[in-house]
Amino acid sequence: MRDPGAVPGGDPVSLPSAAEVEHAEWPALKEVASTLGLNPKGRSAIVRQRILDHLRTAREEAEWRPGKAEQAVLLTHLGFADAAVKLWEATISLDSPAPWVGLGTAYERAGMLEEAVKCFDRAIQMGDVAARLHKAHALTRAGAPDLALAEIDRTLADRPGDTRAWAHRAALIESTGRWEEAIAAHTRIADLTHNRFGLARALMKALRFQEAEAALASHLADHPEDAVAGNNRGVCLAKLGRWKEALDVLRRAAAIHGSDAGILNNLACVLSAMGKTDEALRKLRAARRISEDPRVLLNEAMLLERKMPAVAQERYARVLAVSPKKPEALAGKRSVTRPRKKATKRVVKARRKRRPAKAKTSPKRRHRR
């Protein structure tokens, strides 16, 4: 006689929702309790609580196990490109371009750029437009920026509002130093996303501080709490010589994000340029407490050079302990360790050189003349 096989156990009992239990009438409540194997006797509130406790404790979370595709993604990101390639190959199907993109990325991580480009091409043939950007990335890495740019432009022809493609384009052009085009791409991104911060950064990199300042001012009008943008605007204003405005903007940024050593350092630079050395030193001290950044230490040392040469020397030594070949630190240390007489002369000379330049812009000086 043939074995009829195992009798199916049936589906597991599905649990009612907490809301259903909360609103269930007494007969339904009793039935639910009995179905779940709980005691249905007692005051209704107690029976209801019993069921709710059961739902809370007995509802086991479904166990998640990564499939081949998930494992491949994890391995790609963790840097095990060879193992990821094998898994991606196992997930390839006729109708899905995603595994080809994954395989391409794994090849790219493994440095096999030609293979990567082939995989991305396959995904593009299957209709995945985003794969063009992956291909562009691989081509950039392979040293073919023009081909990469052509791929990005093809993507933009299909989807002119694709901010990711514009961002790729901007980054690629920036790396080649074509600032005008990069700024144009950033302008497009700013129009699409209504965020002008990226544009401002690009303008700053192109040393167009006037326009960068305007872009940052418009960004800050929408995001007044953005301390990073405030910091950048302060830098722009300082570069333009608008010291007082720079001071105001940086003070506001420092008030928003007081623990940012970079902001405090920039604030100190502006204060020092305005002749407020003591306040600048205080800010630098605060910045140093947050982070012993070589920039902060160097600025502090420079300000201390005349007043407290020993402390300045110690600051230079700290910078040199971290980066022994830092030219500013080496120069600073040399200047501090020079005999005092010579150093005084040097300072006097420097003053003499500087004075007429200051006098030109100082109304007080003009009046004296």
Place this chain on the structure above:
Amino acid sequence: MSAPGPGTEHGRFLPSVVTLEESMRAGKRSLAEGRLGEALDHFNAALRLKPRYDVAWIARGQVLKFQGSHDLALRAFAEALVLKPENDEAWMALASVLHGMRRFEEEVEAYDEILKQNPRNVEALINKGAALHAVRKYDVALACYDAVLEMRPEYAPAWNNKGATLLRRGKLDGALEAFARAIHFDPDLFDAYVNEVFAYQKKGKHGEAVIAADRALRLRETPWLWHLKGLSHLALLESSLALRCFERALELDPELKGARGALRKARDLRKLVDLYRGVYECFGTFDATDPGCEECEIQARCREVTR
């Protein structure tokens, strides 16, 4: 005993950011792994490199606190605060040490310092409330909890603390409502169940007290909670159940105050009466309008003991 503190000029060498960071990292690693002595050595090394480093002082204080050296920990946190008086973390740590030393008034002052800078600091507010509760300033404590609940109405510990304060002031209904809310938002909040037991017992509702005690015991078993549950069973004339509770309490803590006397009382009561609740967990909470109570097989007995 703790390792020697930092600050000896003798052992100082050229400060290096990298070495400093390494020391801090190693210290934090040791602390996380429970190697307190090693952690202290690393933080001391960091402080030798940079004696005016508030983070290192706080870390050193934490280690000392774990080692039980409250005085030294207090000094370390104070040192951190001298360097950076607006440091929330240092104030919080200082307050926790003061709490450990039962210096509640000063603890409150520490929280006030935090709240001066950030009046919306929930942790400081709730801890301040607890410290004020300890010094019996219930009105101010309540104001703290209300401030927390205004910001975070779903914060179960604040409801529980508010309930405890109301309970102290004899406002039983308000307290019970607060505990119910705490349990609603966090069904595993042991303290709220225990407080519920106290409130129901104070109100003479022993049926409800037994239910709350059962739920608390499911989360954590403590001898004094068994004792409390036993007392409520005694009030419900369930001498066998009471007996079992006191026995369990004494099993967990043979020295438990009052448990032996209560056990004797339960034995004596059993000679006179011993009600049996069967499967009815809600015994002693009779409600004439409830459909479950209408069908109850031991309704008469339950009516008898329900107040």
